Amino acid sequence: MSAATDRTREAKTILLENDRGTYTVPTEGLYPFQWNWDSLFAALGWAQFDLPRAWAEIHSLFDAQWPSGMVPHIVFWSDSSSYFPGPEIWRTGRNAPASSGISQPPVAATIVKLLSEMDHLPSLSLYRSIERWHQWWHRARDPEGRGIIAISHPWESGRDNLPDWDQPLSRIASSSNGHHQRRDLDHVNPDMRPLQADYDRYLALVDQAATVGWDDTVIAQQSPFWVADPGLSAVLLRAERDLIWLGTALGEPTDAAQIRVARLESGFEQFWNDKVGAYCSLDLRNGQHAEAGTSASFLAPYAGIVNHTEQLLNELEAWSQTCEFLVPSFDPRHPHFEPLRYWRGPVWCMVNYMISTGLNEIGATQWAERLRTDTAKLITKSGMPESFNPITGGPVGGQDFTWTAALWLAWASHQPCPM
Numbered sequence: 001m002s003a004a005t006d007r008t009r010e011a012k013t014i015l016l017e018n019d020r021g022t023y024t025v026p027t028e029g030l031y032p033f034q035w036n037w038d039s040l041f042a043a044l045g046w047a048q049f050d051l052p053r054a055w056a057e058i059h060s061l062f063d064a065q066w067p068s069g070m071v072p073h074i075v076f077w078s079d080s081s082s083y084f085p086g087p088e089i090w091r092t093g094r095n096a097p098a099s100s101g102i103s104q105p106p107v108a109a110t111i112v113k114l115l116s117e118m119d120h121l122p123s124l125s126l127y128r129s130i131e132r133w134h135q136w137w138h139r140a141r142d143p144e145g146r147g148i149i150a151i152s153h154p155w156e157s158g159r160d161n162l163p164d165w166d167q168p169l170s171r172i173a174s175s176s177n178g179h180h181q182r183r184d185l186d187h188v189n190p191d192m193r194p195l196q197a198d199y200d201r202y203l204a205l206v207d208q209a210a211t212v213g214w215d216d217t218v219i220a221q222q223s224p225f226w227v228a229d230p231g232l233s234a235v236l237l238r239a240e241r242d243l244i245w246l247g248t249a250l251g252e253p254t255d256a257a258q259i260r261v262a263r264l265e266s267g268f269e270q271f272w273n274d275k276v277g278a279y280c281s282l283d284l285r286n287g288q289h290a291e292a293g294t295s296a297s298f299l300a301p302y303a304g305i306v307n308h309t310e311q312l313l314n315e316l317e318a319w320s321q322t323c324e325f326l327v328p329s330f331d332p333r334h335p336h337f338e339p340l341r342y343w344r345g346p347v348w349c350m351v352n353y354m355i356s357t358g359l360n361e362i363g364a365t366q367w368a369e370r371l372r373t374d375t376a377k378l379i380t381k382s383g384m385p386e387s388f389n390p391i392t393g394g395p396v397g398g399q400d401f402t403w404t405a406a407l408w409l410a411w412a413s414h415q416p417c418p419m
Contacts, residue, residue, distance in 0.1 A: 003380050004413055011405035011413075014384055015045055018402045019053075022060040023077065027386070027398040030187040032080040036061060036073045036104035037158055038403050040111045041350050045406020051119045058112065058122075062129045064099050068216065069136030071108075072099035073155060084183040085203060091210040101206070101214040102156040105232050106133055109239040113246055121249055130243060131257070137236055138260055140216035147267015148228040149236055150284055152219050153205045157229045159329065160202075161194040161343040163336040164227070164281040164290040171224045171285075174200035192340050192396050228282040230271040231296030234303035235354070237264040241304065268305050277311050292331040295351045302358030309362060316367060325374045327352055328390040339389045346387035346396045349375050349407040356411075375412040379404065 018024045023034040024042040031038070039061050046054035064075040076087050076098040087098035109130050112122050141150045151157045154165040180203065184193050194202075205225055212218040220226070240261045247254040271289075273280040278293030279300055298312055322332040329343050329351070330336065339345040352371045359368035378388045384404040386397030 004376075007379055007384075007408060008413060011045070011384060011408045012049065014400045014405040015042065015402060015409075017400065018042075020077070022056050023075070024057060024402050026402050027400055029082045030184060030398040032078075032082050034061065034064075034075040034077060036071060036075075037107050037350075040107045041403040041406050043406075044111055044114060044410045045402070045408075047115055047118055048409040051115070054115055055119075055122075058108065058115075059126065061108075062126060064097050065129055065133065066094070066099075068140070069132035070103050070140065070216075071106075071133050073102050073104040073158075074100040082183055082186070084180060085206065089203065089206060089210075092214055100155075101209055102151075102153050103133075103137075104156060105158045105235040106130075106137060106239050107235055108133065109243040109246060110235075113242040116246065116249070122246065124250060124252070127243075127246055127250055127252065130239075131247075134236070134240060134243060134257065134260065136216075138263075140220065143217070143220050145263065146228075146270065147263040147265070148270050148282065149233045149264075150220070150226050150228050151232060152209065152223045152225060154202065154225070157232055159231060159294070159296065159343045161198060161341065162281075162294060163292070163330055163334070163344055164294060165225070166336070167288075167290075168225050168227050168283050168285065169198065169201045172201045172204050174204060188397055189340075193342055224285065226284045228271070228284055229296070230268070230279040230281060231294070231299055233264060233268060233271070234296065234299035234305070237261065237268070237303040237305070240264065264303075265305070268300070268303065269307065272308065277308075278315055279308075279312075292334045292336070294331070295327045295329045295348070295355065298327060298355045299351075299358060301362045301364070302354050304361075306362055309364075313364060313367065320370075323390040325378055325388065325390045325393055326371055327355055329387075332390065339391045340396055342387075342397065345390060347374075347378060347390045348387045349379070349404045349412065353407050353411050372412055375407070379408050379412060384408065 023039055025032055026035050026038045039057055043054040043057040046057060065071050090100050092101045137149055154160050209219055240257050244254045244257045271279040273289040276293055278297040280290040282289055319332055320326055325347055328345050328347055330345050337345050352375045356368040356371040378393050381393045382395040384401050385395035385399050386401045389396055
């Protein structure tokens with residue numbers, strides 16, 4: 001039996017063991033609830049052998065949608081003492097189900113389009129729920145209409161501990177909950193997790209937003225952390241295009257989505273940092289770009305943005321001279337690069353998948369295939385952890401991880417189909 005066959009069996013087993021009926025936990029213990037974009041990538045994995053279960057995954061996530069249209073980043077369908085912070089810290093006032101008060105990168109329309117091409121179109125109610133979520137992003141996280149999407153908390157980016165957030169976080173006083181008991185360190189080596197000072201500030205931001213009742217307008221005006229993120233903006237731009245495809249297929253009007261696409265297209269150039277030669281996050285409180293590129297810099301083609309393709313490919317080549325495996329989450333030449341610490345260096349399969357997809361679509365097929373084969377080598381070598389050390393290929397973070405298993409099944413284990 002081949003190593004690839006063994007890993008495929010392992011991937012299916014991980015999905016089944018992390019299955020909670022209508023949603024999939026990222027991994028037992030460390031993340032015992034439903035996480036937004038983890039769940040959507042899980043659906044892509046389920047679709048490889050159980051399409052009804054894939055659809056159930058997506059519907060369960062949207063069952064937690066707020067009246068505002070926001071889809072939370074954590075849904076607390078059950079109780080668990082293995083994770084902190086729980087509903088009592090988020091204080092969203094929502095109990096059916098309880099959830100966090102922020103969102104995560106909106107990959108739903110893109111995953112639903114892929115499932116539609118494999119199976120059938122979504123229900124109108126699901127399509128309209130995704131439309132409402134997209135509207136929320138523009139209304140709540142780009143109230144000025146600049147065409148760049150802000151995040152109000154590092155966790156909302158999905159790339160929680162990125163060095164980009166260090167300077168904006170430095171403005172925030174530590175949480176009054178500073179003596180809390182972190183539970184992540186019960187499951188993972190502390191060298192792979194955020195520092196305590198960062199965690200205290202994460203909680204301070206939660207407390208500040210909870211104090212104003214998670215009011216989007218107040219948060220946009222007053223949150224000390226208000227940073228436009230090229231990764232989230234790229235994911236949303238692609239999702240808007242895919243939502244238009246879905247709406248057209250369902251016979252729904254798509255004028256509003258087309259307007260949003262045009263705004264995001266024109267706004268994306270604001271992320272370009274000539275000094276770095278990459279798309280970088282933009283601190284909207286002081287107008288300053290982050291000082292280095294990240295894996296999200298390479299998501300521009302995924303969003304259909306091709307203005308600086310040659311420079312981005314040159315940057316990818318430079319990174320490849322420093323790392324054995326692509327794509328590290330942060331510039332490996334920078335002094336803040338850490339190959340083991342959460343989002344400050346490790347390789348993440350779902351980011352590689354999105355970058356590779358975009359590179360394929362602009363004709364950079366050799367680089368796209370390099371990312372797929374690197375991902376396959378990492379999984380073959382180290383199994384299915386949360387992420388990987390880009391220098392050694394070793395496992396990083398939680399083990400038996402859902403989205404790593406899902407991306408092995410859907411992409412890394414075989415030549416990708418045209419998308």
